[in-house]
Amino acid sequence: MSQTKKYLLIFILAAIALTPLGLIAEGPAWGEWSVEEIQAMIGYVPQSIEQTKPLIGALIPDYEISGVSALVSTWISAAIGAGLLFAVMAGIKKSVKRAS
Amino acid sequence: MHIPDGFISPLTYIPATVVAIPLLMMAFKKTKEAINDESFALLSSLTAFSFVVMMFNIPIPGGTSGHAIGAAILAILFGPWVAAFCLSLTLFIQALIFGDGGLSVFAINSLAMGFVASFSAFYVHKLLKNRVNNTIALFVTGWSSIVFASVVVAVALGIQPLLGVDAAGHPIYFPFGLAVTIPAVVGSHLLFFGVVEGFATMLVMRFLEKITHQSSHKEVLV
Numbered sequence: 001m002s003q004t005k006k007y008l009l010i011f012i013l014a015a016i017a018l019t020p021l022g023l024i025a026e027g028p029a030w031g032e033w034s035v036e037e038i039q040a041m042i043g044y045v046p047q048s049i050e051q052t053k054p055l056i057g058a059l060i061p062d063y064e065i066s067g068v069s070a071l072v073s074t075w076i077s078a079a080i081g082a083g084l085l086f087a088v089m090a091g092i093k094k095s096v097k098r099a100s
Numbered sequence: 101m102h103i104p105d106g107f108i109s110p111l112t113y114i115p116a117t118v119v120a121i122p123l124l125m126m127a128f129k130k131t132k133e134a135i136n137d138e139s140f141a142l143l144s145s146l147t148a149f150s151f152v153v154m155m156f157n158i159p160i161p162g163g164t165s166g167h168a169i170g171a172a173i174l175a176i177l178f179g180p181w182v183a184a185f186c187l188s189l190t191l192f193i194q195a196l197i198f199g200d201g202g203l204s205v206f207a208i209n210s211l212a213m214g215f216v217a218s219f220s221a222f223y224v225h226k227l228l229k230n231r232v233n234n235t236i237a238l239f240v241t242g243w244s245s246i247v248f249a250s251v252v253v254a255v256a257l258g259i260q261p262l263l264g265v266d267a268a269g270h271p272i273y274f275p276f277g278l279a280v281t282i283p284a285v286v287g288s289h290l291l292f293f294g295v296v297e298g299f300a301t302m303l304v305m306r307f308l309e310k311i312t313h314q315s316s317h318k319e320v321l322v
Contacts, residue, residue, distance in 0.1 A: 007311040008145040015152045025157035025165035030284050031257055031274070032104060038275070047272045048264070052106025058199030063155065077198060078155055082148035084193050089144035089186075093135045 012082060019078040020071050101166070101253045101285070102194065102209055105202030107274045109263040112256055113205045120207035123215055124188060130181035139178070142312070146174050147186040149304070151193065154200075158296060166293040168300040169213050169249070172221035172242040176305065183218035184210075212252035221245035221301075235302055242301025243294040250289035254281040 028037070039045050063077035064070065135143060150170035157165040174183035188210040194200040201209045224244050228237035258278030261271040276284075 004311050005141045008141055011307065012145055012148050012152065015149060019152060019155045022155045022157040022167070025159040027159060027163040027165050029101065029157075029166050030162075030164040030288060031107070031253075031276075031281070032102060042275055044268075044270055046270060046275050047266050048109070049106045049273070052202075052204075054105050054199060055203045056196065058195075059197045061199040063198050063200070074155065078152050080197065081151040081155075081190075081193055084197070085148045085151055085190060086144050088189060088193075089135070089140065089147055092132060093137075093140050096132045096135055 016075065016078040016082060020074045023070055023074060101169075101213060101250060102191070102201030103205045103253065103256065105204045107202070107260070108205045108208060108256060109260060109273045111263050112259065113208055116205075116211055116256075117207040120210050120215075124185070124210065127181045127185035127188065127214075130179070131185040134178055134182045142308070143174075143178060143182070143186070146170065146177070147190060150174065150187055151190045153300060154190070154194070158292070160288055160292045162288075164288070166288060166296075168242075168293065168297040169217060169246055170297075170300065170304075171213065171217035171249070172225070172238075172245040172297065172301040173304050173308075175218040175221035175245070176225050176238075176241065176301075177308070180215075180218040180222035183221070184214040187214040187218060208252070208256050212249045212256070216252050217245040217249040220248040235306075238302040238305050239298035241298075243298035245301075246297040247286065247289045247294045250286045250293075251282075254278070254285035257281045257285065 028034070033041070035045050035050060038049060060073075060077055060080070063074055065073040065076060068076070153168050153170045156167050158167060159165045169187065171183055171187050174186050178186075191201055191209050191213060192206060195203045195206055195209070221241050221244070225237060225241040228240060231237075232240075255278065257274045258276065258281035260274035261277045264272035266272055274281075
């Protein structure tokens with residue numbers, strides 16, 4: 001592995017290791033409220049927000065794995081997300097090579 | 101800025117999807133042209149970084165939070181199309197696996213944090229890079245990229261009360277209009293998350309220059 005690649009890998013692993021720092025923020029992003037939060041805020045829940053269900057249920061909703069601590073869930077989620085992106089990018093590179 | 105399912109009228113997300121599909125096809129084509137054995141490590145690492153950096157939620161006054169997105173770094177190094185593709189891929193994984201952002205409104209999130217952030221970063225950096233100090237150019241590029249993206253999200257959310265009310269007169273979709281969404285979403289990015297994105301862009305670019313021995317003053321890598 002080249003020196004640059006080694007540093008890039010360390011960079012990503014360090015970033016993943018630090019992701020639990022994101023747990024410090026308790027509030028959601030502005031607008032990304034749950035049905036309960038909207039109810040408390042304006043006294044009703046807009047029809048579409050209440051009734052719309054996601055097209056496909058998420059595998060790990062909100063980066064939280066049930067039965068696993070928030071800390072470990074965050075690490076696993078970060079590793080899965082980063083790993084999947086590496087895998088998809090590698091797949092694209094492979095398909096380009098095969099085509100040429 | 102990840103808009104969830106149900107918050108947006110089909111009158112908004114269908115046109116957004118129609119606009120986004122050809123753009124995503126073009127971005128995919130450009131990414132395939134850019135990806136090779138030399139570029140792969142950096143390109144895939146920065147794509148993974150965009151995912152990871154979005155997990156760093158930073159609390160701000162008012163009880164809400166937000167994060168950087170990492171689009172500017174990709175746009176400066178690989179051009180706006182490739183950056184938009186990488187960010188969109190990240191947003192797709194977030195929606196599909198983690199329920200962060202709705203799949204039905206994926207196009208709006210992709211247009212905002214993918215295309216608008218990447219294209220604004222690319223052109224702002226191009227405008228500034230030989231005119232002002234490099235560090236300042238990087239900071240302003242990162243800062244403005246997320247602010248431009250936030251304008252798209254604020255407008256998409258803020259027009260929803262105009263697009264449907266129920267029998268009781270309550271909005272069907274997102275309940276707050278532009279007078280609320282613009283200050284809340286754009287304001288918080290101007291003051292807080294833009295600054296975070298600016299510093300992230302600056303620091304990561306400095307780090308990459310060190311490890312690749314290339315200057316961000318040079319042309320786009322591909």
